[in-house]
Each structure stands twice: as C-alpha cells, then as structure tokens.
Amino acid sequence: MSLKLSFLWHMHQPDYVDEGGEMHMPWVFLHAIKDYYEMPWLLSKFPALKATFNLTPTLIRQIRLYEENGYKKDKFLMLWIREVSTLKEEEKKYLIKLCKSAPFETMVKPLQRFAVLYHKEHFGEAELQDLEVLFLLAWCGNYLRENSAVVQSLLQKATAYTQSDKETLLEALLKFIPQILPFYGSLLQSGQISLSTTPYNHPILPLLIDMQTAAVSNPQTVLPQNPLSLEGDAGRQVDKAIELYVKVFGQKPTGLWPAEGAVDEKSLHLYREKGIEWVATDEAILQKTLKSSEKNLCYHRYEYDSVFIAFRDHPLSDSIGFRYRFMEETDAVGDFMKRLDEIGKQHSDANVFVIVDGENAWEFYRNNAMDFFLKLYEAVSKSRTVTMQRFDDLPKEGRQKLPSLHPGSWIYGTFDTWVGQSEKNRAWELIYQTKRETDSAYRKLDKKTQTAVEEHFLASECSDWFWWYGEDHFSDFLAEFDTLFRSHLIAVYELCGMPVPSNLYLNIFRERNVALSQVKPQFPLSVEVDGTETSFYEWLGAGMVDESKAFSTMDGVKRVVQKLYYGENDTVMYFRLDVNVKQFLSAYKEIKLHFKELPDAIVLPVTDRYGKDGLTLVCKDMVEFAIDKKYCQKKSTLHLQLEITDKQNSSEFVPTFGEIEVCLNDYSKNWFI
Structure with missing residues (x-):
C-alpha cells in the first residue's frame, strides 16, 4: 500500500483597507502573530514532510502594510496604543467589542485575569488597559510564547499592565511580522513547501466571467438583475496575483487555489492561458462532473484543458477544520490515520488531497492546535505507507482527462453562498x-x-x-x-x-442578532415522540437553538440541522431536530449526546423508529427523541452538545457554538419578567 497525502493550508483575509489606506479590522495582524508564521514553523519541525501553502494577494499586501507602516494604518491598533484616559466612549466600546471577540474556552479562559474581565460590562481605566494587553497576549501563538522574551514576561505578569507594557508589546509584535513572508520564501527554496496563489482580490472568478454560470450550477439560483460580464476584471485579477507573487517570491506560481474552490470551464481556460499548471477544488465538483456519488473517485488524478485539478477529500478536510477540535489530540490523529489506512487498502496508488482554511480553525482548538499538529506530523512521519507530497510535485503521468467540468464551489458544488439571496x-x-x-x-x-x-x-x-x-x-x-x-x-x-x-x-x-437564535426552556414539556408536530402547543416553552442564524465563518458547509428544540418534564428529556428527513436518513448513521458531567456519550441510531432501554427516537416529518432521566445520574445541571455522524464518519456538532446548559426542573432563571 502506498498513499500520497497532499495538504494545502489556505491563508486568506479580505481587503480591510479603505479608500484612505486604513485597515478597518485587525484580523491580518492578529492571525499574523498567531498563525501565519506558526503553521509553517510547526511543519518545519519535521524536515522530511512536505506541504503546500496558499497565500492570497490580499493577505500578502496587508502583511506588507504592517511591515511598511507599523500600526499607523490599523484602526484598531491606533486606538489600542493610546492612553486609555484619552479614549472617547465610542472608541472604548469599539475596543471592548473586539477584545471580547476571542473564543472564550480556548483563548480567554486560559488567562485568568482575561476570563474575569471578559464578563464585565463596565471597565475602569486600569481594567480596560489589562483587557487590551491580555487580548493581544491571547492572540500570540506558541512560537511567540516560546521565543519572545517580551511576550513571556507579560504573560507572567498577568495583570496591572502599564502604558509602557503596551508600547513594549506592540513594538515586539511589529518587529516580528516582517519575518513571516521571508520564512515562507526560505521553506519554498529548501523544497519543503510549495506556494500557490489566488486571484488578486479573492473573487468568485466564474461569476465575474459570466453570472449565468450560477444558474448552470444550480437552476434554482435567483440571479441578480441585469448582470454584466466582468471578464476583463477576471483577467486582471489573475494577472495582478501572478505579478505580486513574482515580486515577493522571485518566481512565477505554478498552482492556484481559486477563491472558495470556485471553478468552471472558462476560468480553467483562463488559468491555463496565464501559465497555471494546477488548481484545486472540492470533491463535490468531481461527483457532479462525473454524475456519480462514488466517494473513491477523488483519489485519482485528473486534468481539464491541460490543467491538473486536485479534488479535496471533503470529510477528511472538514474533520480537521471542524470536527477534531472537539476531540482529544491523540484520538483525533488516530481517527485521521485510520481513515488514511482504509483509503490506502482500497487503492494501491491513492492521492488524498486535504485542503483546509489555514488560520481560522485553530483558535477553537486547545493550545492553538499545536499539540494536534505535532502528533499528526509525527504520526505521518512514522508511517510506512503514507508520504506527504507538495502539489508542485504531483506526477503528470496517469492523469484522467475530464471531458467537461461542472461549475461550482467547495460548498455543495454550487455558488449559492455568494449569489441568490x-x-x-x-x-x-x-x-x-x-x-x-x-x-x-x-x-x-x-x-x-x-x-x-x-x-x-x-x-x-x-x-x-x-x-x-x-x-x-x-x-x-x-x-x-x-x-x-x-x-x-x-x-x-x-x-x-x-x-x-x-x-x-x-x-x-x-x-x-445571533442572540435571538437561542431561547432557553420556559416550561415543562409533554411530547408525543412520533416525528410530527402533534399540536402547536407540544413544543411551546421548549428551548431552541436556530443553527441557520448562528453560522459563522468557521462553518462554510451547509448544515443538516436547521433548528434544535429541547426540554423536559419530571421523568424525560425531549429533543427535536428540524432537518431534511429524507437526506438525514440516507446520509447519517447516529446521534451522540455528549453531556459534560457524564462519563459516556448516549448514542441513538439514525433510523425510522427506535426504542430501547429508556431511549426513544422517531424520524418522520422531523427527528424527535426522548431520554429517560435515569441517564442524568441525579445531576441538577447538565451541559450538552450533540454529535451527528454521517456514513462517511464526518460529524456535525449542534449547537455550533458549543454546549447548551440544561437546568433540570428549574425554569425560573429563563423566564422573561
């Protein structure tokens, strides 16, 4: 068995620069001190392993703005560095809003003082100054925590920060940023990584060329009125991306990640004319092109119009992006390697393409995912059957020529995320x-x-x-x-x-308001578990999480669960999932209820009807299930998250934002008065 594993880590931020040259959002800076250096640094600890990184032009340009101007082009940092006493009330609100945007469990909670301040509504000057410093320290990645004396000293200090501390910290971080792009360049020259680019401003290129392509991809998509072809802009987007890449790295790119994996035949032809040799997109495009749902198709090599196309393994990629953050690192890596082993046993010469957002997932992992990556890279390096390969090294022989290419993106193989609403x-x-x-x-x-x-x-x-x-x-x-x-x-x-x-x-x-997407239980329930809404009153007073209104940038894939309802009475806990039941029954295999306070998950099979040992489930118009309270072990409060696993072993977690608190038989704190 021989399996070629190709990682592509996609690094991107949109253009936050206004017409005056000022960046309105600080995400480039924050991910620069946490992820953009750290991701290739973790790989470099394993010199024999190879991978590909995609750096978008909008990201490169904004990193260079920090190199050239320091903090003076960043709206947030220009406020952050000022004496707290000089800030106006609106400026304070803006700073506090951003400082509270970090994920609580993984970035805020590990810093005790930050966790205390996070829940405050009103801040004195000393408290706000602490909040500002702790926010940036929370965003400092493991490389900085291991190698920056300034970061180490301020983390140890923990509180009572001064204006001088702020200035020292920002100076150290701004000196660090110019190391990022040269580090990628050095790894490129050493041959450990290959680098690719994306059209200049990260556009959905097929829609620029011809908006009608959206309706070809999905005939149900409602198009904008009176569309224009922006084909000239499409060409400029590619030309300017190549020009910037040459300026920064001294050579032309051979590969390209189309923004959002968006492809069609016309855009592939344009890429070939510009000298691009390979692109990548999602396996959904291949399945629609070949009119087959056969999973194993994506492990072969393909080309269209003489351009190689890598089709990402969707479940494996999403496991890293969304699923493994909820698992222990050893279990997550074990799951990943087991899946590779299963693929390798079925294919003697498999090519597995794992393509993941290279920055936004890691703040939801413990320790910025460093523990996960070190275990993952170690496992791959010790494997006798798995070899990591750069996209630039993909062999040209043995490619299957596609006679056509279905237009679409990495999300469901359509363009509906970017047009139609x-x-x-x-x-x-x-x-x-x-x-x-x-x-x-x-x-x-x-x-x-x-x-x-x-x-x-x-x-x-x-x-x-x-x-x-x-x-x-x-x-x-x-x-x-x-x-x-x-x-x-x-x-x-x-x-x-x-x-x-x-x-x-x-x-x-x-x-x-995303807060409106969650309602807590108000009254006891009496539900007939039959998979239908027996009466209007059946779920009245239930808790509800509207997943369709709580999606974030981390959840690009359309989710099967639209709403979760939950509630209880003296003896039973009730749950309801609003889903496309036909799709749910055909694609999913089990529901796991993870209660933080209980040692084991409660598992229900996905089937038309199930009843055993105090567990009842019916799928008809919706999914309804009930759990006998004997499973609660007399706990008064439980924290719950559902894991819904499909037949490809890819999981969706509900709620997306984490656990819901279930206060058994106590509704008073949830009443509106």
Whole structure:
C-alpha cells in the first residue's frame, strides 16, 4: 500500500483597507502573530514532510502594510496604543467589542485575569488597559510564547499592565511580522513547501466571467438583475496575483487555489492561458462532473484543458477544520490515520488531497492546535505507507482527462453562498450599476486615476462580502463589512468626479442578532415522540437553538440541522431536530449526546423508529427523541452538545457554538419578567 497525502493550508483575509489606506479590522495582524508564521514553523519541525501553502494577494499586501507602516494604518491598533484616559466612549466600546471577540474556552479562559474581565460590562481605566494587553497576549501563538522574551514576561505578569507594557508589546509584535513572508520564501527554496496563489482580490472568478454560470450550477439560483460580464476584471485579477507573487517570491506560481474552490470551464481556460499548471477544488465538483456519488473517485488524478485539478477529500478536510477540535489530540490523529489506512487498502496508488482554511480553525482548538499538529506530523512521519507530497510535485503521468467540468464551489458544488439571496444579489447589482454609470467618465481619466478606479472595482469583487451578506452566516462585524464593501463603490464615483448615488449610503444587510437564535426552556414539556408536530402547543416553552442564524465563518458547509428544540418534564428529556428527513436518513448513521458531567456519550441510531432501554427516537416529518432521566445520574445541571455522524464518519456538532446548559426542573432563571 502506498498513499500520497497532499495538504494545502489556505491563508486568506479580505481587503480591510479603505479608500484612505486604513485597515478597518485587525484580523491580518492578529492571525499574523498567531498563525501565519506558526503553521509553517510547526511543519518545519519535521524536515522530511512536505506541504503546500496558499497565500492570497490580499493577505500578502496587508502583511506588507504592517511591515511598511507599523500600526499607523490599523484602526484598531491606533486606538489600542493610546492612553486609555484619552479614549472617547465610542472608541472604548469599539475596543471592548473586539477584545471580547476571542473564543472564550480556548483563548480567554486560559488567562485568568482575561476570563474575569471578559464578563464585565463596565471597565475602569486600569481594567480596560489589562483587557487590551491580555487580548493581544491571547492572540500570540506558541512560537511567540516560546521565543519572545517580551511576550513571556507579560504573560507572567498577568495583570496591572502599564502604558509602557503596551508600547513594549506592540513594538515586539511589529518587529516580528516582517519575518513571516521571508520564512515562507526560505521553506519554498529548501523544497519543503510549495506556494500557490489566488486571484488578486479573492473573487468568485466564474461569476465575474459570466453570472449565468450560477444558474448552470444550480437552476434554482435567483440571479441578480441585469448582470454584466466582468471578464476583463477576471483577467486582471489573475494577472495582478501572478505579478505580486513574482515580486515577493522571485518566481512565477505554478498552482492556484481559486477563491472558495470556485471553478468552471472558462476560468480553467483562463488559468491555463496565464501559465497555471494546477488548481484545486472540492470533491463535490468531481461527483457532479462525473454524475456519480462514488466517494473513491477523488483519489485519482485528473486534468481539464491541460490543467491538473486536485479534488479535496471533503470529510477528511472538514474533520480537521471542524470536527477534531472537539476531540482529544491523540484520538483525533488516530481517527485521521485510520481513515488514511482504509483509503490506502482500497487503492494501491491513492492521492488524498486535504485542503483546509489555514488560520481560522485553530483558535477553537486547545493550545492553538499545536499539540494536534505535532502528533499528526509525527504520526505521518512514522508511517510506512503514507508520504506527504507538495502539489508542485504531483506526477503528470496517469492523469484522467475530464471531458467537461461542472461549475461550482467547495460548498455543495454550487455558488449559492455568494449569489441568490436578496442581500447578496443587491451587492452584485450595485457593482453592475457602478460599472455602467461610471464607464464613460472612467475612459476620460488619466492612467493613474484609472488604475485607482480599477483597484476599487477589484476590491469590491472579493468573495468575502457576498459570504457575509444574506441569512447563511453571522458576524458581530456585519456593519463594518457592509461599510467597507460600499466604500469601494463610493470611491469609484468620487474618483470619476460624479455624484454618489444615495443607494450606496444605505445598508445592504438587515439588522439581525445571533442572540435571538437561542431561547432557553420556559416550561415543562409533554411530547408525543412520533416525528410530527402533534399540536402547536407540544413544543411551546421548549428551548431552541436556530443553527441557520448562528453560522459563522468557521462553518462554510451547509448544515443538516436547521433548528434544535429541547426540554423536559419530571421523568424525560425531549429533543427535536428540524432537518431534511429524507437526506438525514440516507446520509447519517447516529446521534451522540455528549453531556459534560457524564462519563459516556448516549448514542441513538439514525433510523425510522427506535426504542430501547429508556431511549426513544422517531424520524418522520422531523427527528424527535426522548431520554429517560435515569441517564442524568441525579445531576441538577447538565451541559450538552450533540454529535451527528454521517456514513462517511464526518460529524456535525449542534449547537455550533458549543454546549447548551440544561437546568433540570428549574425554569425560573429563563423566564422573561
């Protein structure tokens, strides 16, 4: 058995820079001190192992802004570094909002003082100063914690930080950032990694070329009104990405990760013309291309229009991105290696492509996932059957030529995450409006101003804006994303010397609050477990988690559970899952209830009807199940998270945000008074 394992770690942030050159969000800086150096550093501890990293142009450009300007182009850091006493109330609110954005369990809780401050609503000056410093320290990755004397000293100090401490910390972190890109360059030259790029502003390139492609991918998709072909912009997005890569790394890229794995035949042809030899996307594209749901197809090598296409193993990739953070590191690595072993036994020459967001998952792991990666890389290095391979080293022989290529992305093989809902379509329509109305004035501009206009158009085409618009994802920073998107189109009118249309000053996104997606139980329940809503009153007073409104950037894949209802009475706990029951029964095999206070998970099979030893389940119009309270071991409070496992052994956790608290027979704290 011989298996070739190819990792691609995708490093990306959208363009947070406004027309004045200021970054409105600090995520590039925060991931720079936590992930962008640390991920290749962890790999470098195993010199015989190889991997591929994708660095997007928007990320590279913003890292270089910090190299050139320090904190002076970052809105957050310019406020953070000021004396707390000089801050206005609105500035304090902005800082506090960002400082409370870190995941509590993995980043806040390990720092005792941070955990105390996290739950406060009002801050004195000394408390706010501590909050600011602890927030940045929490974002410092393991490399900095092991190698920076400043970070080590301030972590040990733990509280009572001074303005001098803030200045010393920021100076040390800003000196660290210029080491990041050269480190990738050195690993590229040594041959341990290959590097790839993405079209310049991370656009959904097939939709720029032809918006009708979205309807070809999914005929049910509602298209924006009066679409324009932005094929010229698509070519510029690729040209500028290659140009920047050459400038930074001294050579042309051979490979490219299309933003969001979005591909179609026209974009592949464009990539080939630009000298790109390989791209990658999701296995769903291959299955739709070949009109087959056969899982093992993705372990072969394919090409279309002379461009090699790597099709990611979806369950394996998502296990690292979403599932393993809930497991002990040894168990997670054991599961990963077991799956590779099973694949290898079925295929004598398997190529397994694991493609994962290289930055956003790790803050949900313990210790920024370092323990997981060290165990994973050690296991692979000791394996006699698994070899890690760079994408640049993929053999050209033995490739199967695809006669066609289904258009779509890494999410369900469609483009619906970026077009189809009213907010997403409105954003596209504003781009088309701006293109049409400024075209004549643009042609009369000097070359320098034309270039500035083009930059704003390319920035407005970034996939991230369309990701956040609509009902499928939530962020506490929707208003900031919305403002940034519209600011690029406003700047185009201003550069063209034209009045700005009033509709560009109106919010695209509708106000929504993720807190409304969770309701706690109000009253005891009496449910007939029959898989139907027997009466309106049956689930009245139940707790509810609306997963469809609580999705975040970490949950790109559409989730099977839309809503979870839960409640109890004196003897039984009740649960209800709102799902597509037909899909649920065909694709999923079991439900595990993980109670933090209980030693073992409670397991229910996914089937039409089940009843045994105090456990009852029925799937009909919905999934309803009941659990006898004898399993609660007389606990008064339990913390629960459901794990729903499909037949490919990929799991979805509900709720997405973590555990729900179940206070048995005590509803008083949940009543609205």
